[in-house]
Amino acid sequence: MANYQQAVKMTNKSLILETIRTREPVSRAGLAQLLHLTKATVSSLVEELIAEKYCYQTGPGKSSGGRRPLMLQFNEKAGFAVSCDIGVNYIFTTLTDLRGTVIHELYRSFDTNDFTRTVMEIKVMIDDCLKHMPDSPFGLVGIGFGVPGLVTRNGTIVNTPNLDWHQSNLKDIFTDQYETPIIVENEANAGAYGEKIHGSAGTDESFIYISAGIGIGAGIVLDGKLIRGASGFSGEIGHTAIVEDGLKCRCGNSGCWEMYASEMALLSSSGSTLLPGDLEKLIEKAASDKTAEQAFERIGHYLGVGVTNIIHTFNPERIIIGNRLVKARAYLEPKVQEVVNERTLPALRENTEIIFNERYQYASIRGLAAFSVEHFLEKQFSSHASISV
Numbered sequence: 001m002a003n004y005q006q007a008v009k010m011t012n013k014s015l016i017l018e019t020i021r022t023r024e025p026v027s028r029a030g031l032a033q034l035l036h037l038t039k040a041t042v043s044s045l046v047e048e049l050i051a052e053k054y055c056y057q058t059g060p061g062k063s064s065g066g067r068r069p070l071m072l073q074f075n076e077k078a079g080f081a082v083s084c085d086i087g088v089n090y091i092f093t094t095l096t097d098l099r100g101t102v103i104h105e106l107y108r109s110f111d112t113n114d115f116t117r118t119v120m121e122i123k124v125m126i127d128d129c130l131k132h133m134p135d136s137p138f139g140l141v142g143i144g145f146g147v148p149g150l151v152t153r154n155g156t157i158v159n160t161p162n163l164d165w166h167q168s169n170l171k172d173i174f175t176d177q178y179e180t181p182i183i184v185e186n187e188a189n190a191g192a193y194g195e196k197i198h199g200s201a202g203t204d205e206s207f208i209y210i211s212a213g214i215g216i217g218a219g220i221v222l223d224g225k226l227i228r229g230a231s232g233f234s235g236e237i238g239h240t241a242i243v244e245d246g247l248k249c250r251c252g253n254s255g256c257w258e259m260y261a262s263e264m265a266l267l268s269s270s271g272s273t274l275l276p277g278d279l280e281k282l283i284e285k286a287a288s289d290k291t292a293e294q295a296f297e298r299i300g301h302y303l304g305v306g307v308t309n310i311i312h313t314f315n316p317e318r319i320i321i322g323n324r325l326v327k328a329r330a331y332l333e334p335k336v337q338e339v340v341n342e343r344t345l346p347a348l349r350e351n352t353e354i355i356f357n358e359r360y361q362y363a364s365i366r367g368l369a370a371f372s373v374e375h376f377l378e379k380q381f382s383s384h385a386s387i388s389v
């Protein structure tokens, strides 16, 4: 077959699979209508996709008159992805199927400042996930890492202000180890993508995901697209100045938002040594201790000030607050809402919903899994589809 025809065929096949994946269950006739392809083209490409295990046929669906059509579904168990969300004080690793459903998960409170120890710990977690991976046609399709720092569009970690990592070539290290595509992403970008694909964003086209942990990062989705910026570094909103000449931040600036509104800010102001588990202890203490309660209120206040700035900048439909500070929702949320109500222009405020995502720990890993799966599917179809003239 001529290269051109081959390329057209692969593009159509990829489109059909993408439509099955996002609209399932769908019939052959439905695909033909949605994609403006002939029924014969759809049928022949669907037969190939079924034979290659990308999708399968299920029982008859609803009829719009006449015979009930057989429906097609994406084969979510055709392969698996491992995703690893690396926080400043934890590592969360999961095995998911191609739809992002978690098959196995491991969470560890861990000080990730030491790069070598972190890599060793991650390897143990990945190997444990792989032990739980069922047999499948494609096996492991990729490993994704979410990191709290600046990551270029091609997965190079440039800077991790809250970690003492002097080398950080995660991509090279794990490519050598596992011989599978490795994706490295900023954890807040991954979180925003996870919320868009599977999570709390609903049908919102424009929302901001705020990852409020030891530091603060944001993932920005505007008009349905994740906005990465020129180099991939957008959303470093924790380092916007909120108090001029304020507290010195590890990034080198003063008065950064994360010095006032993060888990680190909370624990530092309460005299904690930032040990894993300290946030949980402080939440417990706040139930009977006025000073601890006020510490949360102060963080809620500054969180609200930053959220107000974000609403004025992006006019989002929704602000989703995620990561570990969500654990303190009961103390933070009323204060955040109060400050935002007081300070936001009414026309912007009335169209913006602010939510705390209780299932926050899955946001980044779902985003990473989706990146791995999309990368895999793109590769499967593009390798045959190049047009050489």
Ligand SMILES: [Zn+2]
Binding pocket: 238, 239, 240, 249, 250, 251, 252, 253, 256
């Ligand atoms: Zn800073």
